[in-house]
Amino acid sequence: MNLNSSNNITENERYKIGNRITWITIIINIILSIAKILVGLLANSTAMLADGIHTISDTASSIGIIISFFIAKKPEDMEHHYGHEKAESIAGFVLSLLLISVGMNIGYSAIKILIAGKNIVPGVTAVWAASISIVAKEVQYRIAMYGGRKINSSALIADAWHHRSDALSSIGALIGIIGARMGYYFLDPLAGLVVSVIVVKVGIEIFINGYNELMDSSIEKEKLYKVAEEILENTEVNNINELRSRKHGSKVFIDIKVCVDPNITVAKGHSIGEDVEKIIHKNIDHVKEVLVHTNPCIRPEVGKCSDCEARTSIFVRNGKKKHV
Template structure:
C-alpha cells in the first residue's frame, strides 16, 4: 500500500515539473518580448518551482525505503521534512512578493505590456489551478502532507499570476498601482499558508498524537472486547502518514500466556482496522481477579484521557 501511494504521489509531482518547465519558458519569453516585468518575475518564480518539486520527489523516494539498521522505524519522516522545507519556501516566496510589491509602489513603471502578456497570465492561472486541484486531491487521498503542501504552493502561484494579470490590465488602463496592491494581498495569503503547513509538518516531526476524538474512538472499540478488563494507557504518535500506537490493557491474571497473546492480537487488529497504523504494540497487565472490582482502580498508571473516558 505504501509503495503504491508513493508511486501515485510521484506521478503527480513529475507532471507538475513538466508543466512548470513549459509554463515558465512561455511566461519569461512573452514577458521579455512584450515588456511585462511582472510576467518575467512570475515566470522565474514558476521555474524555481521545478526545484522544489524535485526536492519533494527525492523526499518521496527516501520515505518509501524499507527500514534498515540505522532507521529501524522506517524513513517516512522524510516526507514530513520535505513538507517543512516547502513551507519555509512558501514563507520566503510570500515575503519576496511583499517586498517586490512595496518596491513597485515606490517606483511605478510607465511601461505598458502587450496584449499577449494577458493571455500568458490567464494560461498560468489555469495551469496552476489545475496543478493545485490534482495535487490536493491525490495528497488527501494518500494522506501526504508533502503533496498537500505542494498543492498549496501551486495555489500560491495561481494567486501570484492573478496579481500579475491585475498589474498588466491595470497598466493598460492607467492604474499601475493595482499590481503592487494585489501583490501585497497575495503575499499575505502565501505567508499564512506557509505558516499553516509549517505547523502541521513540525507537529509530525515532533511525534504529534492522534486527535482526542480518534483516541476516544479507539478506547471505545477496545473496551468492547469481552476479555479486556480496562485500558491502562493508550498513546499514538504520527510517523509520516501513519501512526505508531502503544496500548496497555489489563486482563484476568489467571489466563494462560497463549490466551493473553490472543487478546493482545485482537486489540492490535482493532487498532489497525480503525486508523492508519504502521505498528501497534500491546502490553498486557494482570488485573484484579474479581469481576466485581472496578479495574480502573488497579495500581497501574492510567492516562488522564482514559480515566476521563472510563468515568463516562
C-alpha cells in the same frame, strides 16, 4: 505485535503514484515558468515576472518531493528501525520555508516598485499568459491534492497547496495587469504584494503542519476515543491504562497498555492483544505498527479500580470503563 496497514496501497504503488504526479507537475511548471518570465520581461509586467519566479520555486520543490518519495519507500534498516517515512515530512517542512522565502522576496520587490512610483503599462500578452497560468495551476492543484490524499502524503499535499498559491498568484497578477493597462499603474506592483502575502500565509500553514509531524504529533483525539470504546466493548480488556499515537510521515504508530484478568494464560493474553490490534487497524487508517502491552488487572481482593485509575492515563469517556 505488527500487522500490515489497513491501507491497500503498497509502498511501491505509493512511490509510483507520487512520482508520476510530481513529474507531470514539473514538466508543466518548467513550461509555465519560462513562458511567464519571458512575458513578464517583454510585456513590462512586474506581477507576471514575480509569478514566473514563484513557478520556478514550484519546480524546485517538486524535485525535492521526488527525492523524499525515493527515500520514504526504503524499508527499515539498522540505523532507522522505524523506517524512512519522515522524509516526506521533512520535504514538506523544507517546502514551507521555500514558500515563505519566495513570498517575502516577491513582496519586497513589489514594495520597491510602489515606492518608486513607476508608471509601467504591461503588454496585452501578459493578460493571456496570466489567464492560461490560472487554469494550468488549478489543474495541477487538483491532480496533486487527489494524489496526496489517496496515498496520504503530506509532502504531495503541501505541493498541491503550492500550486494553488501559484494559481492565486496568477489571479492577482491578472488583476494587476488589467488595472495597469486601464491607467491604474499602481495595481500591477500592488497585485505582486497581495500575491506575496498569500504565498507567505500558505507557507506558514505548511510549516506548522510539517513541524507537528516532525515532533511526532498525535492523531485526532476523537479517533482515539472511538477506538478505545470499541476495544472495551468488544474484547476482554478490563481497562485501558494508556493509549498513545504518533504520526510518522504517511504512517501512524500506536502504543496501547491494557489491563486484563491476571489469572489467564499467556496465550490468552496474546489473543486479547491481537483482538485489540485488529480493532485499531480497522478504525484508524495508515497504521504501520501497533504495540500492545498487557498489564494484570487489580482484583477487588487486592485493590480497587480507583487505585489503578489513579496511576494511569485513560483515553476513554466517563462511563465507558469496565470495572471488575
